[in-house]
Amino acid sequence: MSILKTEQKEVTYKGIKELSVLDNVSLVNLEGKGLLGKAGIDARIFSVMAASKISVSIISQGSSERGIGIVVNSERAEEALQGLEKEFSKELLFGDVSKVSVDNNIAAISISGQELSTFHKLYSSLIKNKITPILFNNIITGNSVSLVVKKTDLKRALNVINVDIFGLTKKINIAVFGHGLVGGTLIEQILNSAKNIEVRKGIQLNIFAIANSTKVVINQVGIGENWKSEIANNGKNYTVQDVIEYAKENHLENLIAVDNTASNEFVGNYINLIENGFDVVSSNKIANTLSYNFYKEIRNVLEENQKNYLYETNVGAGLPLIDTIQLLHLSGENITKIKGVFSGTLSYIFNHFSVENKSFSEVLKEAISLGFTEPDPREDLCGNDVARKLLILARELDLQNEFNEIEIQNLIPVELRSLTTTSFLNNLQLLDTHYKSIKESQEPGNVLRYIGELSGDLQQDKGDLVVKLVSVPANSALGQLKGSDSIFEIYTESYGERPIVIQGAGAGASVTARGVFGDILRIIDKK
Ligand SMILES: NC(=O)c1ccc[n+]([C@@H]2O[C@H](COP(=O)([O-])OP(=O)(O)OC[C@H]3O[C@@H](n4cnc5c(N)ncnc54)[C@H](OP(=O)(O)O)[C@@H]3O)[C@@H](O)[C@H]2O)c1
Structure with missing residues (x-):
């Protein structure tokens, strides 16, 4: 030839x-x-x-x-x-x-x-x-x-x-947006596995663009192991449209855009990317938790352009949760309730606070020093992240709920909500009395868990979405949770009172990046 x-x-x-x-x-x-x-x-x-x-x-x-x-x-x-x-x-x-x-x-x-x-x-x-x-x-x-x-x-x-x-090697051209904890780990995982995947599957994974919020490094023949110094020394100011144009001018085929940002603004590029031939993989939850109209609009554009958008890591990081729920729902299995501990950070805090003789602020400080919380831990404690994950699962079941319909128990006492981050971090002990009294008012043998729960008649347009702190028996499935694990109980008509349980590390750069990589490989299988 x-x-x-x-x-x-x-x-x-x-x-x-x-x-x-x-x-x-x-x-x-x-x-x-x-x-x-x-x-x-x-x-x-x-x-x-x-x-x-x-x-x-x-x-x-x-x-x-x-x-x-x-x-x-x-x-x-x-x-x-x-x-x-x-x-x-x-x-x-x-x-x-x-x-x-x-x-x-x-x-x-x-x-x-x-x-x-x-x-x-x-x-x-x-x-x-x-x-x-x-x-x-x-x-x-x-x-x-x-x-x-x-x-x-x-x-x-x-x-x-x-x-x-x-039957030549199929080249997949990947643009990675966001190279922080998850994005950076993903790039390393792709570079480490690329040779093996090429030999075993005849697929060449070519990262042609790596970008953060301001700079991009771009090269049609692929960016290699020196990507960090490349972006530091040769990164150029860019817009997402520049990356799209570059892919066009260089006739790049099989395009995948990976969103490893937490950016609201970046989500605004999805439709343009899809219309210009990109499939999208995202660890960023935002696109799935904006208005239901936007949620539908993205899916319509995907359909029109025969493109895929995968986001398995949006809930439960690398755990195979969304895929499982999608398959159950598609096969007609009637899901009646989903309940669980969705946040690794809050899992750690309450798993430890419930059984250790430590104040709430001591446990929270441990979580902060382990890097489990956001820079301002109130972003975890306010419950919005758990609520977003719950909404994503609800929408997988074709429910049309909006974010503002979720009942969220905010874990931050009202008087601490308006403090600056520094002042909040300097006054964590102000949380202690509140949580001590909650801990002591439990039934003997119970522990605290911060859960998301989807219930109601899930055959209707909307379900009941609640995010709350609960007290459960220590020997129940939720009560036995350890470390910073997540747990998801999926109740269905056929499984009755015995739910399908998915449990494991629900956060962490390495497992999340592996989940994003899995989504990339799933898209390649469809190409
Ligand atoms: N870490 C986990 O365990 C975990 C688990 C599941 C899901 N996630 C999700 O994964 C995503 C990434 O998390 P992370 O921990 O890797 O965050 P991170 O370390 O803060 O990294 C974020 C990256 O996104 C870039 N970025 C921000 N805005 C951008 C924009 N408009 N355009 C292009 N790049 C932009 C940042 O660049 P700059 O430095 O220029 O701002 C940075 O490189 C988040 O959505 C998070 O919720 C994380």
């Missing part, structure tokens, strides 16, 4: 199949409703071509005969146009032919040895890469196919076709 040399006008790939490219051709198009059912139109077109000795390489015509397209050498296209305008001057005058036009921005690709019965896979790969063939034509024996594509799509189309028909 030979490699495409773009300066050549015609290139042939040899293998089981044969691929040839004509890139100095134009499409001459004759359109009009007056062509419908009229005999002799093709004969008149070909007589014009024959008279000028213009050879036609492809002809395509719908059975309704409303349009006929012919592909001719670009140098002869103007002549063909004039000839046809003259021949059909009467039809043009009376509107039977609405227009005769020439499109020079095209290239023709012919694949011989391509069975039509397996062509759908290749066609779908082209569409997923935003290449919609302008014309499609096959010979009657069904083993040769010609496609006319925009010249600007040619290189990307050839990349996709080569992988599909010659």
Whole structure:
């Protein structure tokens, strides 16, 4: 098999199949409703071509005969146009032919040895890469196919076709936005596994862009192990549109954008990314917790553009939670309740506070020093993060709840809510009396847990979403939770009172990045 040399006008790939490219051709198009059912139109077109000795390489015509397209050498296209305008001057005058036009921005690709019965896979790969063939034509024996594509799509189309028909390594072009704890770990995990995945699966993972809130480093042949110094020394100011344009200009196929930010603003780029051929993977929860209208809008745009958006790490980090809930729901299993400890930080705090002889502020300080909390721990204690996760699960069940409909028990006493971060951190002991009295008022043998609970009639449009501090028996599933683990109990009609339980590390850069990597691989499987 030979490699495409773009300066050549015609290139042939040899293998089981044969691929040839004509890139100095134009499409001459004759359109009009007056062509419908009229005999002799093709004969008149070909007589014009024959008279000028213009050879036609492809002809395509719908059975309704409303349009006929012919592909001719670009140098002869103007002549063909004039000839046809003259021949059909009467039809043009009376509107039977609405227009005769020439499109020079095209290239023709012919694949011989391509069975039509397996062509759908290749066609779908082209569409997923935003290449919609302008014309499609096959010979009657069904083993040769010609496609006319925009010249600007040619290189990307050839990349996709080569992988599909010659089984070449499939290149996946990844842009990573956010290289903090999760993003940075993900980049390392991808770089470490790339060789192995290429050998085992024939997939080349190519990170072509790495960005933070202000800088990007971008390279179509891939960014390697020096990415940190690259971004520090050569990072350039950018907009997301610059990354999109770069991918277009360099004909990058199989695009995936990974959002490892916690940015509201970045979410505003999703629709543009999807419309420009990117699948999206996100550890950022925000897109799924804005208004229900936006939630639906993203899914409509994904559908229109045949793209995927995966976010398994939005709830329970690397735990296979969203996938499980999606499968149960899709298979018609009636989920009746979801309940659990959704926050690793609050899991740690209450697991320790409940059984140790320490004040609340002592345990909170431990959590802060272990790096489990946000810089201002009130972001964890206010319950919004748990509420977001609960809303994401509810929406997986097609419930249309909004964030402001969630009943959230804020763990910060009212008088401490308006303090500055520093002043709050200097006065953590002010939390102690409040939590001491809650701890002491429990039934003997009980422990405290901060839970999210989705209940109600989940067949309706909306469910009941509650985030609250509860006291549960120490020997119950929730009561036995340890360390900073998360636990999710999924109650369904078939499983009755014995829920499906998913439990494990529900936070941490390493498990979260692994979950994001899993989503990337799932998307590749669909490509
Ligand atoms: N850590 C966990 O255990 C865990 C678990 C599950 C989910 N998550 C989610 O994972 C995401 C990342 O968490 P993290 O712990 O890695 O956060 P992090 O360490 O604070 O990193 C955030 C990264 O995002 C970048 N960023 C911020 N705004 C941006 C923008 N508008 N455009 C491009 N990049 C932007 C930041 O760049 P600058 O430095 O320029 O601001 C930084 O590189 C969050 O949404 C978090 O909720 C985390």
